[in-house]
Amino acid sequence: MRIPNKQLNRKNSALPVVLFLFAALISLGVLVYRGARALGGNPIVKSQDDVPRLTVQEAYQAVRDGKAILVDTRSAEQYAAQHAAGAISLPVSNLEANLPALDPEQWYITYCT
DSSP: OOOOHHHHHHHHHHHHHHHHHHHHHHHHHHHHHHHHHHHTTOOOOSSGGGSOOOOHHHHHHHHHTTSEEEEEOSOHHHHHHOOOTTOEEOOGGGHHHHGGGSOTTSEEEEEOO
C-alpha cells in the first residue's frame, strides 16, 4: 500500500511544530522554577557577587521585625570583644560544619566587620 505524498508531507510538517512546543514548555518550566526559587527567599548563589547586599538600616529593620537573624561570621575572639546586639556567633571557619543545624526557611543576615 502506497501512502500519497500529501499525507507524508502533512505528518512531517507537524514535527517541527511539536518540537518547538516541547522546547518552549521545557524553557518555560526552567524559568518558572528559577523564578519560584528566587521568590522563595532562597536564591541559588553561584558566587559572592550573587549575594544580595543590605544597608545597615535594612538589616536592622529585618532583625527588629523578627524576619531575620543576625550572624557574626568573625572569629569567636572577635565576637567576644564586640558584636552587634542580638547577633549570634558563627565563625566562617565553622560555617560548613554548622550548616545542617541551620533552618533553611530562616533568613540569616551575615556580617564580618
